[in-house]
Structure formats: structure tokens, C-alpha cells
Amino acid sequence: MTLSVSELVTQIKAIIDENPTLQQVSVQGEISNLTQYRSGHWYFSLKDDTAKINCVMFSRANARVSFKPKDGDKIMASGNVSVYVNTGQLQFILSDMKPAGLGDLHARYLELRDKLHKQGYFDQSHKKLLPKYPLSIGVIAGANSAALADIQQTLKTRWPIARITVYPSLVQGNTAPSQLIMRLQQADKAAHDVIILARGGGSLEDLWAFNDEGLVHEIFKSQTPIVSGVGHEIDVTLVDYVVDQRGLTPTAAAQLATPDQYEVYQILDTYESHLTQLMKHRLSQMSHQLNYLANSAYLRRPKQFIAQRQLILNQQVNSLRQYTSRIEKKISEVKQLNHTLVSKSQMFTTLQYQKLAQIDNSLNSSLQKRLQSEKHGFALVLEKLNMLSPLSIMSKGYLLSFQEEQLIHSKFEIDSDKLITLQYHDGKVLVRKAEEDNE
Numbered sequence: 121m122t123l124s125v126s127e128l129v130t131q132i133k134a135i136i137d138e139n140p141t142l143q144q145v146s147v148q149g150e151i152s153n154l155t156q157y158r159s160g161h162w163y164f165s166l167k168d169d170t171a172k173i174n175c176v177m178f179s180r181a182n183a184r185v186s187f188k189p190k191d192g193d194k195i196m197a198s199g200n201v202s203v204y205v206n207t208g209q210l211q212f213i214l215s216d217m218k219p220a221g222l223g224d225l226h227a228r229y230l231e232l233r234d235k236l237h238k239q240g241y242f243d244q245s246h247k248k249l250l251p252k253y254p255l256s257i258g259v260i261a262g263a264n265s266a267a268l269a270d271i272q273q274t275l276k277t278r279w280p281i282a283r284i285t286v287y288p289s290l291v292q293g294n295t296a297p298s299q300l301i302m303r304l305q306q307a308d309k310a311a312h313d314v315i316i317l318a319r320g321g322g323s324l325e326d327l328w329a330f331n332d333e334g335l336v337h338e339i340f341k342s343q344t345p346i347v348s349g350v351g352h353e354i355d356v357t358l359v360d361y362v363v364d365q366r367g368l369t370p371t372a373a374a375q376l377a378t379p380d381q382y383e384v385y386q387i388l389d390t391y392e393s394h395l396t397q398l399m400k401h402r403l404s405q406m407s408h409q410l411n412y413l414a415n416s417a418y419l420r421r422p423k424q425f426i427a428q429r430q431l432i433l434n435q436q437v438n439s440l441r442q443y444t445s446r447i448e449k450k451i452s453e454v455k456q457l458n459h460t461l462v463s464k465s466q467m468f469t470t471l472q473y474q475k476l477a478q479i480d481n482s483l484n485s486s487l488q489k490r491l492q493s494e495k496h497g498f499a500l501v502l503e504k505l506n507m508l509s510p511l512s513i514m515s516k517g518y519l520l521s522f523q524e525e526q527l528i529h530s531k532f533e534i535d536s537d538k539l540i541t542l543q544y545h546d547g548k549v550l551v552r553k554a555e556e557d558n559e
Contacts, residue, residue, distance in 0.1 A: 126205070129205050129208045132203055133202060133203035133205060136201055136202060136203055136210075137202055143201075144198065144199070144200065144215075145198070145199070145200070145201065146196060146198045147166060147173075147196075147197050147198075147212065148168075148194070148195070148196050148197070148220050149167055149168050149173075149194070149195070149197070150168065150194050150195075151164050151166065151189055151193045151194075151195060152164065152165045152167055152172075153165050154189060159179060160178075160182070161177070161179055162177040163175070163176055164189075164191075166195075166212060173210060173211070173212050174204075174209055174210070174211045174212070175197065175199075175211065175212045175213075176211055177199075177213075177214040178213075181215050181216070184216070185216075185217050187226075187324075188354045189217065193219065194219070195217050195219060195220050196217070196218045196219070197212065197214045197216070197217050198214065199212055199213045199214040199215045199216070200212075219323070225324055225325060229324065229331055229358070232331065232358060233358055236358060236361070236362070237361075241336060241361070241362050242361040242362055247364045247365075248344075248345040249364075250314055250365060250376065250377065251313045251314060253379060254279070254282055254312075254313035254314045254378060255281065255282055255313060256283050256285070256310075256311075256313050257283070257284050257285070257312055257313065257314055257315070257316065257378070258314075258316070259271055259284060259285070259287065259315075260304060260315065260316070260317045260318070261288070261291065261316075261318045261370070262290070262291045262319055262320075263288035263289075264288075265291070265320060267319050267320045267349070267370040270370050270374070271316060271349070271370050271371070271374045272284065272286075274371050274374035275374050275377075275378060278374070278375065278380050278381060279379060281381075282313075285307070285310065285312065288303075289302075289303040290329075291330075292319075292322070292327075292329060296329035297329045297334060298334075300317075300329060300332075301335055304338050304339065305338065308344050311344070312344055313345075314345045314346070314377045315345070315346045315347070316346075316348075316349060316370075316373050316374060316377055317339075317347070317348050317349070317359065317363065317373075318350060318367075318370035318373050319350055319370070320351065322355070327350060327351055327355055330348075330357035330358065330359040330360075331358045331359070335359060336362050339363055345364045345365075346363045346364050347363060347365045347367055347373045347376050347377045348365075349366075349369055349372060349373025349374070351369075352368070353368040353369070514544060519542050519543055519544050520542075521540055521541065522541040522543065523535060523538055523539070523540050536553045539551070539552055540553060
């Protein structure tokens with residue numbers, strides 16, 4: 121059986137692709153010869169002490185990787201084994217990649233990050249402003265570390281007038297978080313203008329002290345502005361989220377915390393030049409004003425100026441006196457007029473009162489006369505009414521007879537079956553009609 125190269129490689133590829141033990145396999149190894157193309161694809165080798173395999177991770181898969189891999193990193197890779205037909209080379213096509221031995225640690229990091237974010241520790245509203253010109257700076261870093269040396273050199277170059285206080289601390293290991301918290305508390309109580317918290321780069325495990333929840337809480341409640349400079353640009357710890365500003369490196373953190381002295385000198389030179397121009401302009405204005413005053417009439421001929429002012433003053437005094445005299449005259453006229461009005465008002469009031477008294481007397485007299493006349497007329501009418509009253513006639517022995525409240529005018533109007541009412545002047549009597557005697 122004779123096969124072409126293409127057929128041979130294709131059959132080998134088919135055998136490998138159809139082998140379930142070579143699909144979705146996890147492999148642990150060290151990255152080497154990593155190349156990242158513009159297309160976004162990653163090509164590298166994965167090796168251990170005795171073997172090596174070519175690997176590819178396409179852009180769609182590597183976009184989900186949460187870290188930036190580099191040569192020498194030990195990783196846990198997942199994917200499928202296959203053959204690249206064009207070269208006949210065996211290759212491992214990755215679908216996922218995690219740091220070897222740090223998968224659980226990275227998961228803890230993400231879980232704690234999300235928890236603190238929900239609790240508001242990373243909110244921008246809690247960030248404090250950095251001072252523009254700090255005079256006291258606290259630095260928390262590893263003793264004799266390269267990060268500390270870089271910070272000190274940067275601060276000395278950029279802002280040498282600041283007083284630097286170093287708080288050496290462990291930055292790696294199980295006891296590092298508690299010591300970092302203690303140093304931060306000391307620095308915060310010292311009332312520095314700003315605090316720099318830094319260390320050099322390293323793996324996630326090396327930087328784990330800066331992911332400590334207690335340290336994050338201590339930074340959050342600190343009263344002093346804090347700048348972090350932990351690791352390199354790709355290293356992002358929980359401390360970087362909670363601090364007031366993050367520097368990508370220790371040197372960058374020192375740069376964020378201080379102004380550049382040469383830039384400040386330039387600003388001061390600009391201010392000095394501007395102030396010099398303002399002072400020259402102001403002095404020129406004052407000089408012109410002084411010359412004007414020196415050449416003025418009241419300084420060159422003060423006696424003549426004073427005499428003129430005295431004349432004007434005398435004229436104003438005379439005018440004031442004349443005005444005062446006119447006012448006094450008007451006041452006198454007003455007083456006289458007021459006296460006249462009061463006198464006439466009193467006379468008018470007296471006359472009116474007398475007239476009212478006369479009218480009152482006349483009305484009372486007329487009213488009494490009218491009342492007497494009305495009384496006399498009423499008495500005459502009353503007398504006539506008494507004379508004409510039936511009661512007055514009845515008092516002489518006369519009476520009135522009624523039957524059912526009808527006045528009886530004749531004996532023929534009497535009903536024998538009904539009672540008759542006899543009305544005397546002092547009362548009534550009921551009687552019945554007797555039998556009439558015809559004789």
C-alpha cells in the first residue's frame with residue numbers, strides 16, 4: 121500500500137482527532153518561545169524536563185484568559201491534540217489556560233474582589249485627593265528592596281524638599297498582611313501628607329499579601345491619601361482597587377505622589393515674570409500719578425489754592441446763612457398761621473355749640489307743647505267713646521240678648537228650644553224662654 125505524504129498526514133490527523141483520550145485533555149507545563157501575532161493568535165511551546173509540544177491558542181479563546189502569559193510561566197492548559205497538515209507537526213490547540221497551581225488562588229481573588237466591590241470599597245466617591253505639594257511622605261515597602269530604592273531615588277529627584285519616612289515591612293508570606301496593616305496604621309497616625317505602599321513584581325502567589333481583606337479594610341478607613349505601586353502594569357491587586365490612586369510600578373507611584381521640581385520651577389518662573397510685569401506696570405502708574413500731583417496747582421501755589429478755597433467756603437457759608445434765615449422766617453409764619461387757625465377753630469366751635477343748644481331748647485319746648493295737646497285731644501276722644509259705649513248704657517240697667525252669638529232684635533227671632541244669653545255690663549246669664557201668655 122503506497123500513500124502520498126498528504127494522505128499519510130491526513131490519516132494520522134484523523135486517528136488523533138478521533139481518539140477521545142486526546143480531546144479536552146489538560147496538560148501542565150512551562151511556556152517557551154511565546155509569540156503573539158497581530159491577528160491575536162498565540163503560538164508557543166509547552167515543555168517539561170523531558171518533552172515539548174507545539175501549541176496554538178486562537179484569539180477567540182485567549183480573549184478569556186485573565187492574565188498575561190510570558191516565557192517561563194507554568195500553566196495548566198486545556199484543549200485538543202491534533203496535527204497541522206501543512207507541516208505534519210503534532211500540536212496542542214488550547215481552549216483555556218490558567219496559572220499552574222494558582223487556579224484556586226485566582227478564583228479566591230476574583231470572589232473577594234467581587235465581594236468588596238459590592239460592599240462599596242472601590243467606589244470613586246471614597247477616593248481622597250492627593251496633595252499638590254506634599255512636605256511629608258510615608259513609604260511602606262520591603263526593607264532594602266529594589267522597589268524602595270527606586271521610590272527614594274525618584275522622590276529625591278522630583279521633590280527633594282519633602283521629608284521621607286520609611287516604614288519597612290514584609291511584603292510576601294503569611295505574616296506580611298498583619299505587618300503591612302501595622303505599618304499602615306503607624307504611617308496614618310503620623311499625619312503624613314501622602315503614603316506610598318509598594319513592592320516589586322511577582323506572581324499572584326508572591327503578591328497575595330496585597331489581596332488581604334484586612335489590609336483592604338485598613339486602607340479604606342485611612343485618613344491619609346494613599347498611592348499604590350505594586351508589581352508591574354499587568355499585576356493588579358485588591359490594594360490597587362481601594363487606594364486613592366494606583367501607580368503601575370513603584371516608580372510610577374512616587375511620580376504620582378509628588379510634583380516635578382523642575383516643572384514647579386518653571387511655574388514659579390512664569391509667576392515671577394508675571395508679577396514683575398505687574399509691579400512694573402503698577403510703579404509706572406504710581407509714577408505718573410505722582411508727577412501729576414507734583415505739577416498740580418495746589419502743590420505749586422498752595423496759598424493761592426487755599427485762598428480760592430476759602431473764598432468758595434465763605435460764599436457757601438453766606439448762602440447757608442441766608443437759607444437758614446429764610447427757613448426761620450417760614451417757621452415763624454407757620455407758627456402764626458397755626459395760632460390763627462387754632463383761635464378761629466375755637467370761636468367756630470363755640471358758636472356752633474350755642475346754636476346747637478338753642479335748637480335743642482326749641483325742640484324740647486315744641487315737643488312738650490305737642491305732647492300736651494295730644495294728651496288733651498286723646499282725653500276728649502276717650503270721653504266720647506265712653507259715652508257711646510254699650511257698656512256705659514248697659515250700666516244704667518239695659519242689657520243685650522244673644523242666641524248662638526246672634527243679637528236678638530225682636531221676640532220673634534227667639535228659638536224656644538235654645539238657650540238665650542243675656543249680656544249685662546258686668547257679666548252674662550243663660551236663660552230659657554218661658555211660655556208666652558196670650559192674654
